[in-house]
Amino acid sequence: MADRLCIHYHRDFDGMVSAAVLAVALQSSRGENATWSDINYDQRSDWPNFRLGERFAIVDFHFHPRAEYWFDHHPTTFLSEELRAAYTPNERWRWDETSPSCPPLILRHAREHWGFETDTRFAEMAYWSDIVDAARYKDVEQAVFGDEPALRIARALTVAPNSEWLNQVVEWMTRDTLDELARRTEVDKAFTRASRNRDRALQQFPPTVESKQDGVLFYDASSPTIRRERFAPFYHHPDIHYAVGVIPTRQGFHVSCGQNPWNPPPVEVHIGEIMERYGGGGHKAVGGANPPDLPAARRTAAEIAEKLRGALLRRA
Ligand SMILES: [Mn+2]
Numbered sequence: 001m002a003d004r005l006c007i008h009y010h011r012d013f014d015g016m017v018s019a020a021v022l023a024v025a026l027q028s029s030r031g032e033n034a035t036w037s038d039i040n041y042d043q044r045s046d047w048p049n050f051r052l053g054e055r056f057a058i059v060d061f062h063f064h065p066r067a068e069y070w071f072d073h074h075p076t077t078f079l080s081e082e083l084r085a086a087y088t089p090n091e092r093w094r095w096d097e098t099s100p101s102c103p104p105l106i107l108r109h110a111r112e113h114w115g116f117e118t119d120t121r122f123a124e125m126a127y128w129s130d131i132v133d134a135a136r137y138k139d140v141e142q143a144v145f146g147d148e149p150a151l152r153i154a155r156a157l158t159v160a161p162n163s164e165w166l167n168q169v170v171e172w173m174t175r176d177t178l179d180e181l182a183r184r185t186e187v188d189k190a191f192t193r194a195s196r197n198r199d200r201a202l203q204q205f206p207p208t209v210e211s212k213q214d215g216v217l218f219y220d221a222s223s224p225t226i227r228r229e230r231f232a233p234f235y236h237h238p239d240i241h242y243a244v245g246v247i248p249t250r251q252g253f254h255v256s257c258g259q260n261p262w263n264p265p266p267v268e269v270h271i272g273e274i275m276e277r278y279g280g281g282g283h284k285a286v287g288g289a290n291p292p293d294l295p296a297a298r299r300t301a302a303e304i305a306e307k308l309r310g311a312l313l314r315r316a
Pocket of ligand 1 (some may be wrong): 010012013014015060133
């Protein structure tokens with residue numbers, strides 16, 4: 001049905017909660033019977049023509065001027081100056097880069113503009129979205145081995161087999177509590193598989209370290225046989241301030257950079273802005289870029305590590 005609104009969501013925990021929240025808020029406050037579908041970074045390549053002729057919303061992803069509804073919290077959401085100029089907050093669009101995750105700003109907007117009152121279920125999901133998306137785990141132990149329902153679900157998402165599965169989870173999010181959702185057989189199975197991957201990743205990380213100096217860890221995990229655990233650098237090296245490394249993607253290589261959430265650097269460095277200079281993006285505390293090949297990725301990662309060491313040394 002061409003005139004049915006489709007909510008396109010970023011494929012991660014807070015993006016999926018955002019889709020569920022918006023779907024329910026639109027249904028109950030505006031009588032809008034929306035569907036939903038995941039979205040990924042590849043779809044930016046022809047952004048002006050995205051879903052041409054269709055009705056759509058976007059949550060937790062780049063601004064699009066044809067989006068009927070749009071909500072995001074990423075500082076790098078605007079793909080050009082023209083797009084930035086096309087945005088003004090209104091009754092259907094809201095950008096708040098100070099929000100740790102996307103669902104709380106949708107809930108706030110829906111209450112203020114559409115009179116939508118949330119239940120404790122969505123409040124709980126929004127609370128955990130902030131923790132997961134902004135890496136506000138109480139310690140690295142919780143980040144890596146956390147067993148709370150939201151953390152089990154977030155981990156399960158790391159092995160999501162396909163878009164249909166993700167769309168199914170969003171549907172469950174529109175009606176389940178986090179506890180009910182985490183107990184679903186499909187989610188629990190994925191969690192078990194993802195936990196095995198995590199254990200393997202933690203074992204595989206130490207030999208990938210190329211250097212550890214002045215609070216910055218540089219690693220090369222570009223081999224496709226190495227599994228990835230986002231917090232492995234901080235799990236093995238709790239004393240570092242930054243980790244920067246190379247990891248494989250389906251098409252090539254990704255440079256990933258992040259500050260240690262449990263040992264924050266004593267300097268003001270915006271990683272997302274550094275990454276923009278390499279064609280990437282991100283937040284202040286974490287970002288990434290996709291150089292054209294492995295040598296370029298290694299060079300980029302090494303350069304960024306050097307920049308970060310410089311910033312830390314100037315401070316020391
Ligand atoms: Mn997200």
